Amino acid sequence: MTVSVASAALAGIDAALITVETRVCPGMGYLIVGLPGDAVKESLFRVESAISSLELTMPRQKILVCLAPAGVRKEGAVFDLPIALSILAASDQLAPEQLEGFLFTGELSLTGKLRPVKGALSVAMEAHKNGFQRLVLPKENAAEAAMVSDLAVFGFERLEQVIGFLTDPERVKPEPVPDVKERPDNLLFVADFADVQGQAEVKRALEIMAAGGHNGLLTGPPGSGKTMLAARLPGIMPPLTLDEALETTRVYSVAGALDSSGLMTQRPFRAPHHTASDIAMVGGGPVAMPGEISLAHQGVLFLDELPEFHRQVLEVLRQPLEDRQIVISRASYTVTFPANFVLLAAMNPCPCGFYRHTTRKCVCTPHAIRKYLAKISGPLLDRIDLHVGVGPADMTKAQTESSAAVRARVIAARDVQMERAGRCNGLMNPAMVKSFCALGKTETAVLQQAMVQHKLSARSYERILKVARTVADLAGEAHISLAHLAEAISYRVK
Ligand SMILES: Nc1ncnc2c1ncn2[C@@H]1O[C@H](COP(=O)(O)OP(=O)(O)O)[C@@H](O)[C@H]1O
Ligand SMILES: [Mg+2]
Ligand SMILES: [Zn+2]
Numbered sequence: 261m262t263v264s265v266a267s268a269a270l271a272g273i274d275a276a277l278i279t280v281e282t283r284v285c286p287g288m289g290y291l292i293v294g295l296p297g298d299a300v301k302e303s304l305f306r307v308e309s310a311i312s313s314l315e316l317t318m319p320r321q322k323i324l325v326c327l328a329p330a331g332v333r334k335e336g337a338v339f340d341l342p343i344a345l346s347i348l349a350a351s352d353q354l355a356p357e358q359l360e361g362f363l364f365t366g367e368l369s370l371t372g373k374l375r376p377v378k379g380a381l382s383v384a385m386e387a388h389k390n391g392f393q394r395l396v397l398p399k400e401n402a403a404e405a406a407m408v409s410d411l412a413v414f415g416f417e418r419l420e421q422v423i424g425f426l427t428d429p430e431r432v433k434p435e436p437v438p439d440v441k442e443r444p445d446n447l448l449f450v451a452d453f454a455d456v457q458g459q460a461e462v463k464r465a466l467e468i469m470a471a472g473g474h475n476g477l478l479t480g481p482p483g484s485g486k487t488m489l490a491a492r493l494p495g496i497m498p499p500l501t502l503d504e505a506l507e508t509t510r511v512y513s514v515a516g517a518l519d520s521s522g523l524m525t526q527r528p529f530r531a532p533h534h535t536a537s538d539i540a541m542v543g544g545g546p547v548a549m550p551g552e553i554s555l556a557h558q559g560v561l562f563l564d565e566l567p568e569f570h571r572q573v574l575e576v577l578r579q580p581l582e583d584r585q586i587v588i589s590r591a592s593y594t595v596t597f598p599a600n601f602v603l604l605a606a607m608n609p610c611p612c613g614f615y616r617h618t619t620r621k622c623v624c625t626p627h628a629i630r631k632y633l634a635k636i637s638g639p640l641l642d643r644i645d646l647h648v649g650v651g652p653a654d655m656t657k658a659q660t661e662s663s664a665a666v667r668a669r670v671i672a673a674r675d676v677q678m679e680r681a682g683r684c685n686g687l688m689n690p691a692m693v694k695s696f697c698a699l700g701k702t703e704t705a706v707l708q709q710a711m712v713q714h715k716l717s718a719r720s721y722e723r724i725l726k727v728a729r730t731v732a733d734l735a736g737e738a739h740i741s742l743a744h745l746a747e748a749i750s751y752r753v754k
Contacts, residue, residue: 263349263356266363267342268386269327269334270379272548272595273510275386277363279328280339282346287322292343294327297335297547306337307344309370314420319351333593335547338377341366341396344419345426358426363387366398372419376400379514381506384408394429396422403522404513406435407506438522451491453663458654462489465648465751467666470497471673472730473686474723475581475603475643477566480650481620482613486606489650490562493604494527495663498674500558507598508558515550528559530601534568538576544588548595553580556601566605567635574640577603581643584687602686603644607636618652645686645723646751673733685730690722697725703745714753724748 262283268275290304304325308318325343327334342364348354365383367375377383380401387395388411395405395413402415412434416422425432453463462478462485469476470493478486500508505523512518532541532552543551553561563569580586584600609615610629615622624632641647677684681692688696699707711721728740728748735744 261350261352261356263346263359265342265346265349265359266387266390266392267339267365268363268383269332269338270336270382270514271332271593272597273379273382273507273514273550275379275382276332277386277390278332278334278339280342280346281326281328282343282350283324283326284319284347284350285322285324288320290323290325292325292327294330295333296327297333299337300327300334300339303337303340303343306340306368306370307347310340310368310372310419311344311347313371314423316348316353316423317351319347321351323347323350336378337367337375338365340368341374341419341422344368345422348423354423354426358429361392362394362396362426363390363392364396364422366396368419374398374416374418374422378516379510380405381407381513382510384411384413385510387411394434396425402435403438404509404518406437407509407523409437451488451495451663453492453496453661453666456485456489456492456653457656457660459485459489459650460660462648462650463660463666465646466493467496467670468727468730468734468751469493469602469604469646470667471670471684471734472677472726473602473684474645474727474730475686476605476646476648477641477644478604478606478648478650479609480606481617481652482608483652484650485653486650487564490531490560490564490604490606491529492663493560493562493602494529496666496670497527497559497602498667498671500525500527504558511550511554511557511598515555517555526559528556529562530556530559531562531564534563534565534570536569536573538570538573541573542576542580542586542588542599543597544590548588548590548593548597550597551586553577553586553599553601554597557598559601561601561603563603563605566607567632571635571637575637578639578643581640600687605644642717642719643723645727647753648751669734672736673730676733676736677730685726685733688726688729693722693725693729697729697740699725699740699745700742703740703742706742707745707749710749710753716752720752724752727751 265280267278267280269278311318349356365377376398381404384405388408399415399417406413509524530552541552580599586599587596610624611632612623614620728745731744731747732740
């Protein structure tokens with residue numbers, strides 16, 4: 261007999277519907293076909309052990325499992341549960357009708373325990389999209405999957421519970437739908453702007469980055485508070501919209517980095533160490549996994565001690581900084597992960613750290629300084645909109661504004677941008693820049709002159725306009741004035 265059961269495979273942060281077709285026929289041996297990865301091929305051994313340990317019968321016949329469509333690569337142990345159920349149905353130990361209308365995913369242990377899977381939220385979204393009304397998966401993943409409304413989600417700890425449930429599904433209540441609209445605000449950051457004394461100019465620059473989604477670089481001597489300031493950027497960014505939160509949650513779910521609470525409500529702040537490899541940074545590996553740039557999606561990617569990073573790691577950032585996503589192509593797969601982050605970097609001005617310091621003396625040779633700065637490529641610097649000098653902290657300055665006060669202005673400025681373009685200024689396309697960043701005669705002349713004088717690239721021209729737009733939005737102005745433009749240029753030509 262042949263039995264079909266619905267399941268799903270992950271590709272990037274999307275899931276694709278997979279049909280598990282199982283046939284039990286005379287003969288001996290197991291076979292799984294349909295582009296299965298290693299873990300999928302091993303599935304039948306786990307399934308056999310799980311079924312046997314439950315005093316059910318693994319058929320002593322030929323078992324053929326076909327995963328369709330064959331063109332989609334299948335990875336991981338997520339097909340264990342649908343394969344086990346399809347074998348039981350194909351050998352008359354379950355009624356095949358009982359599996360209809362359900363989508364199943366879950367890894368099995370040798371004793372029939374259900375182990376959590378990656379990407380459960382994406383699987384739930386795919387199930388809903390394909391008209392399934394019910395999803396069965398491991399208990400640990402239930403809260404996450406239940407965020408998809410109009411889909412009944414059932415989480416179980418063991419295979420025999422699933423079988424018991426299928427014989428009488430009405431008996432069990434689905435996982436309650438968490439009220440994701442009642443999101444807690446993301447002001448739970450412990451790091452507050454008020455902790456940082458002085459540094460008004462740096463804070464202003466961070467406010468612009470948060471408001472418009474622009475990239476920045478903090479340069480200053482050791483101990484001037486660069487790391488401390490950077491950690492406070494996510495706390496002044498606007499709260500995630502529901503769609504943004506769902507997308508970030510899907511990335512973390514696919515990475516297996518989601519805690520059990522479900523929806524991610526805070527903007528991520530990722531600070532990979534400078535020894536990070538390019539795979540750790542952009543993603544990849546034998547089974548496609550999101551890297552730091554995708555874990556920073558909708559949040560901040562902080563690269564502390566920028567010149568210490570491997571040059572090739574910095575080079576691979578260029579493409580996602582433009583495209584806001586990363587396409588990873590390997591021999592065995594091609595996947596796309598979202599990577600829309602604000603890049604914030606920090607560095608010392610020279611190897612010793614005290615070049616142009618007010619009181620300390622720099623001991624570096626001009627050659628050493630040039631070599632140090634040359635570690636960061638021009639194309640990467642070109643994509644950094646705000647170059648900010650951080651001076652030694654003036655600890656005598658009185659306490660300043662809290663993150664909440666700064667954030668209120670950021671939210672107001674961001675609302676204007678969303679209303680106008682449906683996106684933040686940093687994400688405007690050329691047509692939007694043209695229509696929303698129009699300059700007057702004087703301003704145009706000033707920008708032209710700055711371009712020539714500082715040998716700026718065409719890319720920086722557009723990026724200066726975007727920052728100027730954000731400065732104007734923070735001021736609540738409809739038009740970019742000379743003062744707005746001058747401030748934007750000043751961040752470019754340090
Ligand atoms: N403006 C400041 N206000 C309060 N504390 C500061 C300030 N600047 C620096 N510090 C203190 O100095 C420490 C070192 O700062 P840090 O951010 O690590 O500097 P950097 O990254 O520039 O080397 C911080 O942990 C903090 O205790
Ligand atoms: Mg530091
Ligand atoms: Zn020096």
